[in-house]
Amino acid sequence: MSIAHGVASGMGGIRTAGDLVARMQLTRGMRIKEAKAYVAGKLGVSERDLSDPVVMLDVRREYGLGGLYDSEITDTNDAWAIQAKFNIAELLDIPINCVESFKTLVRGKLGAKS
Amino acid sequence: MEEGIPTRMGDGSLTRMTRSEIKADIEAGTKAAAAKAKVPPLSDVEQEHLLDIYASKARFTAVDMGEGVIISADGSGTRHIGTRQNDMQCFEQLLGADIIELWHIDYSFKAVKTVLPFEQQEMKDCLNVITSPMQYGAMPDLGRYTQPDGPIANWSELMPLGKIDEARDAQLEAVEQAVDDMVFVADGMAAVGADGIDLDTTGAAGDADFLAALRATEIIRKKHPDMGIEMGMAGEFVLGMHGQIEYDGRRLAGMWPLAQLKAAEKAGATIFGPCVNVNTGKSGAWNVARAITLVKPCMAEAKIPIHMNAGMGVGGVPMCRYLPLDAVSRASKAMVEILRLDGL
Numbered sequence: 001m002s003i004a005h006g007v008a009s010g011m012g013g014i015r016t017a018g019d020l021v022a023r024m025q026l027t028r029g030m031r032i033k034e035a036k037a038y039v040a041g042k043l044g045v046s047e048r049d050l051s052d053p054v055v056m057l058d059v060r061r062e063y064g065l066g067g068l069y070d071s072e073i074t075d076t077n078d079a080w081a082i083q084a085k086f087n088i089a090e091l092l093d094i095p096i097n098c099v100e101s102f103k104t105l106v107r108g109k110l111g112a113k114s
Numbered sequence: 115m116e117e118g119i120p121t122r123m124g125d126g127s128l129t130r131m132t133r134s135e136i137k138a139d140i141e142a143g144t145k146a147a148a149a150k151a152k153v154p155p156l157s158d159v160e161q162e163h164l165l166d167i168y169a170s171k172a173r174f175t176a177v178d179m180g181e182g183v184i185i186s187a188d189g190s191g192t193r194h195i196g197t198r199q200n201d202m203q204c205f206e207q208l209l210g211a212d213i214i215e216l217w218h219i220d221y222s223f224k225a226v227k228t229v230l231p232f233e234q235q236e237m238k239d240c241l242n243v244i245t246s247p248m249q250y251g252a253m254p255d256l257g258r259y260t261q262p263d264g265p266i267a268n269w270s271e272l273m274p275l276g277k278i279d280e281a282r283d284a285q286l287e288a289v290e291q292a293v294d295d296m297v298f299v300a301d302g303m304a305a306v307g308a309d310g311i312d313l314d315t316t317g318a319a320g321d322a323d324f325l326a327a328l329r330a331t332e333i334i335r336k337k338h339p340d341m342g343i344e345m346g347m348a349g350e351f352v353l354g355m356h357g358q359i360e361y362d363g364r365r366l367a368g369m370w371p372l373a374q375l376k377a378a379e380k381a382g383a384t385i386f387g388p389c390v391n392v393n394t395g396k397s398g399a400w401n402v403a404r405a406i407t408l409v410k411p412c413m414a415e416a417k418i419p420i421h422m423n424a425g426m427g428v429g430g431v432p433m434c435r436y437l438p439l440d441a442v443s444r445a446s447k448a449m450v451e452i453l454r455l456d457g458l
Contacts, residue, residue, distance in 0.1 A: 001425060002187055004442035005458055006210040008175065009450045011182040018212035019246040022184045025456065026213060026247050026310045026342030029384035029418040032183055032456040048180040066245035068207055081243045088245075095340050098241040098307025 014060075014067055017043070017050040020092065027094055042091055063091055119169055122441040124401050125394035126434030133169040136399045140164050143396070143403030151350075151370045153411050156403060160452050164406070167448050168399040175443045177450050184457035186344060186385065186421050187211035188251050188314055193219075199240050206246045212457070214244060215251045215312055222255035223295040224264070230302045238306040249342060250303040251312035254296060254327045256319035259288035266291070269355065285322035285356045289329070296330035301337065310342025310384070317374075318348035320355030321366035324374075328361050328381040335382030345378045346387030346423055347371070350408050372411040379417055385457070388412060389423040394433050398441055402430030402448050409453060419456035422449055429458075 011018030017039055024035035036047045043063070049055040060067050066084030067074045074080065079087055082102060089096040103109075118130030131139070140161050148155040156164070167175060177183075190205035198216065205211040216237050218226050226233060233250070241248060260268040266288050269281035300311045311334060317324040331343050352374065354367025362380050364373065371388040378386045390405035405422075412420055427433035430445035449455055 001431070001437045001442055002185075002190065002205065002209050002211065004174075004437065004439050005187075005424065005446050006185055008443040008446040009177050009183055009458060010185040010210055011212055013185075013206060013210040013212050014245050015210055016182075018182070018184060018210065022186070022212040022457075023247050023309070025184055025419040026186075026249070026344070026384055027340050031416065031419050035184075035419075035456075051180050051182045070207075081245050082241065084245045097304065097309055097341065098238075101305075101307040 011051050012053060015053045016056045020065070020088065021050065023088070023092060023094060023096075039092070042093075063087060065091070119171060120440075121168060122398045122432055122438060123394065124392040124396050124398065124432055126432035126436075126438060126441065129397070131397065131399075133165070136169050136397070137161075137165050139397045139400040140168070140403040143400035144407045147404040147407035151408055153370070153407060156407055156410070156452070160406075161403070163452060164399065164403055164448055167444050168402070172440070174439050175447050177447050181450070183450055183455055184212045184419070184421065185210070186213040186215070186249075186312075186387075186457055188215050188312055188344075188346065189217060189425070190215050198236060199243070202240050202244060202248070206244055212246065213310075214240075214246050214248045216240060216248060216308075217251045221252050221314070222258050223252045223292065223299050224255060224258045226252050226299050227295045230299060233299075234302050234306045237303060237308055241307050247309040247342070249310035249312045249344060250299070250308050251314045251344075252299065253315045253318060254292050254313060254323050254330070255315075256285070256288050256292055256323040256326060259291050260284070264288070282356050282358070285320075289322050289326045292323075292326040293330045293333070296326070297333050297337070300330070300334045300341070304338045304341055308341070310344060312344040312346065314344075314346045314387075315348040316345055317352050320353040321359045322356045323348075324352050324366050324369075324377075325359050325361055328377055331378070331381035331383055342385065343383045344385040344387060344421065345381075345383040346421075347374055347389040350388070350390040370411075371409050372415065375412045375416055375420070383418060385419045385421050386412070386416065387421045387423050389428050390430075392427045392430065392433050394427075398430060398432065398444065402445050405430045406449060406452050409449075413453050413455075416456075420453075421457035422453070422455055424449060424458045
């Protein structure tokens, strides 16, 4: 079922900008048009590009936003997971809870808010 | 003679219907919803669009390029292989889910409260290796608070005895405990860095169940302003197990999706998931027409994203375990394109 929905109607997650648009929905309650426009603006791409994995691979690597953890797609110099989420928080200008938690746990060395 | 087109019933079984029969089912489905919920039926153009989607022999169908929406995959991390962490990585790395959800097989906040440290540890581990936003999901599940499973008198036993006031009091007592448990789990998940909480299958035990979720949402929103709160419903209509409970001056019993949405927004949810149950004896086309008609009034008025429930037995997706690609993709495309959904 998840495969069917993802292929039929999904944005594509981290292969595209699905996770980024999702963050604006989840944390800011933005509807899809507003969320896509916001993310596209931050990335300097068109809203259509957000769903294009060919475009988004390069864009995500440029900004360090993570991607598929596969040596034929990204390499050891690419940010992924928690590393990428630091860059996503800065790019989208939103607090990401686990990033803030990470900063707190390394005892302010990365500029934690608390 | 018209050709029969392979199509699915609400229980997933394959049948054949002519284009005219599918058209008649779409008309009947939207009329049934309109009459029941007192909402407008789908327009002729929308019905024609739905007919084009369903009167097709294609094995798979999809929205147009660039028109994808957010898949908040509640129930990801189902233990298909290995560990739950492995499964969530699969949802992100292989299935393209946009939001990943950690959950416990005992999908109830009351149960999860007792194993919260283990769930927190799992969430923390996952957050370190997953890029996509992650939420924690469970049900308010008010029935769990009743005897013999819980401490509170069982209102389903009290009501047949004519003890209506006692049954109502018991529900309100359960609300207090359920709110505490939902907030307790949300606090724990926020503490380890979760991006959101999913109050799933809300209203399953009726209007008191819905009230518990709304009150918990208010508290979670105040305590964690940046935390996502997805509120998914259990059905299209809030059952009046109590019957007199109000929220923000409106009676919860009898609420249809638009009124449910307004309550969720007022409480502070960031994503609302309307739910329309499937009639297994009707065709997929009938069910999707009915579901879209019931949810359509939400779309123009929503201030927060609408992620329609589209899993087994809801949202026009058949009630069966191995869901056919043809049925899921048709329901998916139909709901996203006609409703202009924000997600599923």
